[in-house]
Amino acid sequence: MVIFEWVVGVLLGAVLLAALARRVGAPYPAFLALGGVALAFVPGVPNLKLDPELALALFLAPVLLDAGYDTSLRDLRANWRPIGGLALGAVAVTTVAVAVVAKAVVPEMPFAACVVLGAVVAPPDAVAALSVLRHVPLPHRLTTILRGESLLNDAGSLLIYRLAVAAAITGSFHPGEIAPTFLLGVVGSLVAGPVLAFVYVAVMRLFADAASVIVLQFVAAFGIWIAAEGLEMSGVLTVVSFAITVARFSPGITPPRTRILSYAVWDTAVFVLNVLAFVLIGIQIGPILDRLNEAEQTTALILAGMVFLTVVLVRIAWVLPASGLDRLEFASHRRPRPGTSDAALGLKAALALSWSGMRGIVTIAAALALPQGGENGGFPYRDLIVFTAFCVVIGTLVIQGLTLGPLLARLGLEDDDPVGREVGRARAEAYAAALDSLDPQESESTAALRQEFVAALKEAKTHEEGLAPETLPADDARRRAISAARDRVLALRREGGIGDDAYYVLEEEFDWAELNVTPRAET
Known part of the structure; x- marks a missing residue:
């Protein structure tokens, strides 16, 4: 009963925080993060723990399916260069940079665990950025890039994450395993997702009532993730490719009333999952700090601060030079079609994009998914990784999230609609x-x-x-x-x-x- 009362109270508090965030034009995940910090120091908070194997499926599968359903393939193709650069290049560089920084700050930390930390904090969260952009007009192309990046960077970072976790646990790493893992994870997922989508569309023709249709949507999200992970494919790419395919071929089978109710339910579900993620990681911070002595707490704070600066600076260093090269190449060719990846990004747009790298639910879910129990907490330096990940989420959401709106207003970017x-x-x-x-x-x-x-x-x-x-x-x-x-x-x-x-x-x-x-x- 105590846990149920806490859940009710947390949901009420989250609704109030979200309302306050909307009033001030800030991303609601930033306020949820602050609420998670507050819970970490509230006495008597129930010690809730989530099965690590459940964390990624619970938090990522529905969020990615919802985002994938709203994704435009035409816009992704038109902006493939900046999206690919951020989703693959920026994630890889951020992972390596964070791993090097972590190894320098904590020399005794295994390098595989350092890479895990890098993969955990590498992918930005579009939910946080887009919640700010709703209050400030922004060119449609930038919104498209942020959405596309958020879908694809999760796949790259989680692939690195899984390889590094396995290496850290087993103590060995074989480069020859990378190619088959990559091929199975990427190619297999991109084939399985659309195939499952056509099966899903055929099955959904048998159901008409809204409740059954909506429940089956969630069953599909979790079931496809579980099946993909069980077959050692990428759950992210499988769910995203499934959602994009369903969005293209399902409009004729879903009645209008069901579709409208479905949108409302999914918006609510994504909000609740964000709330639960921040609560679960927030209440772990207190016990983590209790387990660390004063010297270890100092090291943890230094590492968190250095990793935060690294993820922010790497994104800026990646986006701004790429924008400059884009403008030079643009100047040497004939005028492109507006809104495509051939168009120059522009310095103001690049500044906005470089400051839109807030971390969120993906980082939290990956941190919570690290194995618990056993010697040293189950995974080497798990407490330090979870603490650092939470601090990076807090830092990016609060510092970048609360200043992104004023920055966009200052830059004066206009949406040609x-x-x-x-x-x-x-x-x-x-x-x-x-x-x-x-x-x-x-x-x-x-x-x-x-x-x-x-x-x-x-x-x-x-x-x-x-x-x-x-x-x-x-x-x-x-x-x-x-x-x-x-x-x-x-x-x-x-x-x-x-x-x-x-x-x-x-x-x-x-x-x-x-x-x-x-x-x-x-x-």
Whole structure:
């Protein structure tokens, strides 16, 4: 009962902290991190422990599936160079740099354990960065880069993490094992994810009620992660490729009401998982500090401070020179298409990107997943790694997270709203398709409906970019019109005419419009 009361109190506190974060325009994970610090020093906090083998599956599988579902393949392809550089190059360099720093500060720490620490703190967390960006207009391309980086860097860092953990536990490392592990982890995952997605889409056609569909979504997230890990593939890449594939092929099988409820449930689940992650790691800090003597506490604080500076400086050192080379290459070629990876990043954008490297739930989950028990805590220097990881998360979320908003405002970056323009143009085509679907043998109500669409299209034609107004009909005949509009927008996405961000905006509009004209019994 005591644990249940604590959970209820923690969730209430988290909601209040998140509300305060939104009011001041800060990322809510920063406030959750501060709450975790406070819990570390509250007397009487229950000593909750999580099975290390459960940590990665519990915290990462649903978060990655949710992020992967919202990812635009078109935008990823258009920005593959900066995303690949951050997700692979920056993660690798950060891991090595942190390992070298850790070995210098704590010479007796095995180098494999140092690499584990580097892999734990290497991947930034897009949830924290994007929660700031909701309050400050930012070019769509930067948001795309941050989202893409957060998906792919987890796979690279966790691959290094698993190899280093195995080396630290066994005391040996064989370079010949890297290639097969990499091939199985990457290639196998990229094949298995889409295959499982097609199976999932076929199975989901058998279910219609919202509760069953949403439960099966979570079963898929956890089940696919567990299966991938059991087959020694990458759980991250398998779940992400599965989610991206499902997002492309499932719109026609999910009723609007179920989809809207599903989005709300998943937003809540991701929030609760962030809360639990910060609570679980926060309440471990007190016992860790109690187990360290004064000299060890000093060493731990020094290591945490040095690792924090390393992850911040490495990202800046990686992004800014890459931005300079990008501009030089850009100047030597003809003008590229805006918004693509061929466009120069720009110094202001590079500054914003370099300061958006907050760490979050991935770092916490990887730290909590280290083996416990046995001699020396189960994993060499586990307490020191967990403490350092928590301090890096706190430092990046508080220092970078609370200053990112003012920095973006100071830089004056403007979003030219490509998603808004795509929405407006796609809406015009959708209205035209809806107009064509109306029965030529018009009733009085259908004639009125036709006039609404004609007026909307006329306004679109007078707009300099052909953007249609945000209006939709709402009577019984409109269900056919909405269905035709939805089909046209889906076709535009498949053809690459619009990106996923624009598609999801319109999909939500059509969902609500369809709900307005559909009896509850049919939803």
